[in-house]
Amino acid sequence: MDTGNYCLGVILLFLWLSGPVCANNDIFLGGTVNWRSLGGGKTRFMYRSTWVRGHGPCGVGCSNTSIGKLTSGGTPFDTTFWQTTSSHGHVIDLNYVTTTISSNWEQGERVFNVSFATNSKFQLKLYTNSVTWVVSVNGAGGSNVVMETSVDTGMRNDTKEPNASPIAALPPYIGVSFGCLVTLSLPITEPDHDVLGCRLAHQTECGSGCTNLPQVYIDKSVCTITVNATADRGYSPGQTYRLALVVEDFPRFPILMGRQIKLPTDPLSRVPLQFTITVTKSPSCVSTVQFATPTLPDELRASYSMFPQPFVFASYLTVPTAGGTDFLTSLPAGMTSQRLNDDQKRQNVTRLYLTWQPERRQMGDNLACVWGKDRFGTTTSQRCVNALISDTDECRSSPCQGGGTCINLYHRFMCDCPPGLMPPLCSTHVTCADQPCLNNATCTDINSSFVCNCPKGFFGDRCRRERNLCQSFPCLNGGTCHSHHGTFTCTCPIHFSGVTCQQKGTISKKNGSNQNLTITVDNVVHQQPWIILASVLSGVLGAALLGSCCIWGLSKFWPRTKGAVGTTSDDKNAAKDSNRWSDKSSQPEQDSLRPGSYRPSSISSPIGHPAPFNTLTPIDIGGLAPPKYSNIYSSSLADPLMHRCGKV
Template sequence: MEQKCLLLYAFTTVMQFVTYASYFRGGTISWKPTGNGTEVLFSFKLRWTYGNGPGCDQSRIGQLVTGMNTSYWQCTGGCNGTLNLTNVNYICIGANRTENWEEGENTFIHTFPGIGPFVVEFTQDDWLKNSSIGGWSIGTMVYLANRSDTHLFNRSPITTAKHLYTVQYGCRTTIRIPVMDDDGDTVRCRWSTGSGCGSVCTDLPLATLDSNTCTLSFPANETPNEMYAVKVSVEDFPKLNIKFGSKVYTPKHSLSTVNLLFLVKTISVPGKCSDRPRFTVLTPAQGSTVHTDVMRNFQLSFYITDKRGITKVDISAPSGMTYTSPQTVPSTPGSVFVTTTWIPQRSQVGTHVVCALAENILGKRSEPRCINVIVKDVSPCTNEPCQRNGTCVRNGMTQNYTCQCHSGFTGAHCELGDIISQCVELTFEECIFHRFLLTSV
């Protein structure tokens, strides 16, 4: 009952009709245990109108920007009152003054006093500038009970989206929300529910959401040149019955929930609905997964074609990932490619979603192409640093480890031991020779 109440408190319906420019442009948060008790690593991405966030601009991409020191991610449920966890400052990953947006992401770690459940969220009093629409929040529920299938704590699903989807007025439109789960759970999407719409709350007209594919569909024919805010909840479900803490969870019971907020804008442009940029077969398929190792150079290319010509390709990527401007594909008129390059850091182990969105000279945009990139951890125990058959025990998810040595051996790597202990591993002749060397020093 407590868990359900916390969920109702945290995840509210915000499918709102936008009549004024918004400071906030959306975002999301996810989390995973670090392996060190009840310590949890959170990852978040936020977007604002240009100049109204922490201070991201083109000159600061890749840098930490700190213009929002007094706005916080908070624990608002399960903790002893409301607890400030960290501010919402982030590493700048993109900005455009002309298009009026900035974007960044960051991580933070918090150790909880127990298994929860806990509600972590970032809330503001107003979603829109100069409007009567009520408050908004981006949040997640953290429950650190053991799962009987993995014998580990659960990890939340992961999702992302462009801060703004520009769609052609009058065209039936689908937006597939990229989702992923590191535990291999089933991931579903739903409209957020609750009482948080404020005094004005109207849906994106005739929009439907396929919960199984996380696909948003709508006709985009209500009003030209209007903007809508969308808030969905992304949940993970076990594929089989499992014991989660003290209760049995079936494939119908969600394990955790994360929020995703973004904007949709309808624009009037000429041409048929099907006349838009398209990704070619040289690009990995939508929703496909690629793997890389931490601290290894990684590259991913997107190939796009349009008979009128591509003017730009927007990339939504993790911090530290760089990408080229559109490059012409030799002997293929109207086709370009963009290559991303990244060396994932140790703090970026896990799943990331990289999305590309192309635009032609008419301002018509492609469907987003999103690829899951799984950064694999490299354990310090992989190279077997412990000698004499010692056991390597990793300290959480860090690169530190401890060697558990057999009787008679000591040292950081079990490299020290008395003559008798060392002779256990040697033949009689080797032992005599080894003893001779030691006693001759």
């Protein structure tokens, strides 16, 4: 098969996780879609979706014998369609080739092509009232299913390839323990090694499936989610909550995409990421099962040259005596799994053996992820392999200079450079002409480098990181925290008030004004929750003293009555946090951005087999030359980073 000039991957993604089974037979749990430009105005999409087992396209009789078969689920699966804004027509229905079956869910994958005549920008969209979201803590999730991504296949001048969006994989279930602080790292990779960013989805981006978590902290620059699943933060054990995010990718330096300048603050793609979190009743904050050696590390990139031998890897889990251990997987189509005894004869370890013979249509980035789940339902962190199918590892020649780290990408590489140096080879110094300072910071050239003077609320060598006081979860009693440039406010639920919603009872609002206060951090040490807690306690103590004085004064004039004077007890939860946090470490103030692709842990065996040397000839793009800009990152076609996929 001729891949055309470009072999890329992109993800539109969201995932609704296993929850209570509704009476409605059409319970949509989620899906992923990646696309590759085929050239000639065509794009190939591959979507992966998940449903409650027996309620999705696989049907009531869904079993292991269904794996590898194309479903025909009937209504609404063959009457609900993907569509694009460019063609305004139906593209493909919701049936798929079944890939994974478990006790609670089913998952599948399907490929379809979309043609666009002149415009490389369009949206792929699933919008329907025919299927219902999974039930969550607030009742039915609703039937307004919205799944949408912005696709822009414009040619980039830094990679000489069409733009690609993030690729991700998620399990059909995530379980966190009640009373614990848990941070979830999302398995997301970026084929162009752009900078990733995550945010909460707006109402128009998630329909009836928007976030209903009582409190959640999202580190936008590294795409992690922190949940403080305690009662004073509004969580209840045994409940399922929704979370709707949007994942975006940003160029590291100014580039041209088509004839348009894209700055490091301009998102190149917008993809949804939606899933649910179930709060379990586990006695431990950490899952009672853990990955064991020789399980591969997470964030592994592996080149595979499509030799006749299959792509093989395994994961190992410890098995407690109580039992109930299970593997959760999100796999490409055609990958099969077997649960076997430990090949090292360990009695307390079980393994999951995965094999895969990729097809030519799967060339490029393919994420395969495995999680562990204990008998309480608490899940482990993931172990993911990004298999680069029909690829060689260009990092073997150690091309990066200046202390840069080589990132193996599909049919090319990228150098992850130290501060002050820039791609492709980390041989060029960054100056203010490259517009390195973000968020309205001022830039000053110093010798062959630069210094950014960050505005209030931002930090890092390029001022990309934002101080977020919501990370310390200051809002109590189910209050919602809002952070903005080093300040925060709490939106309190009914019957609670105060700066951190610590007071029971509402405060009367004069002229309808909002009484929530804003706390600044000009003189507050970053990420020290005890300082905020001390401020709150001092305020509560002051109010208590003032109230005591008032009561004493009134007692001089008020007639005495029998019995004790009634007092209102303070909220005891305002003075303490959960002692079951799984991670109490604070994050250093550095510009440690989540890289847009996994770390270059490239190996040849047993994951893949050494590929023969390929001579790849650069292909002339042709057409009009883009305008010249001195501050636009560009590379020569002669650079080894820029070679083409060619024919395989």
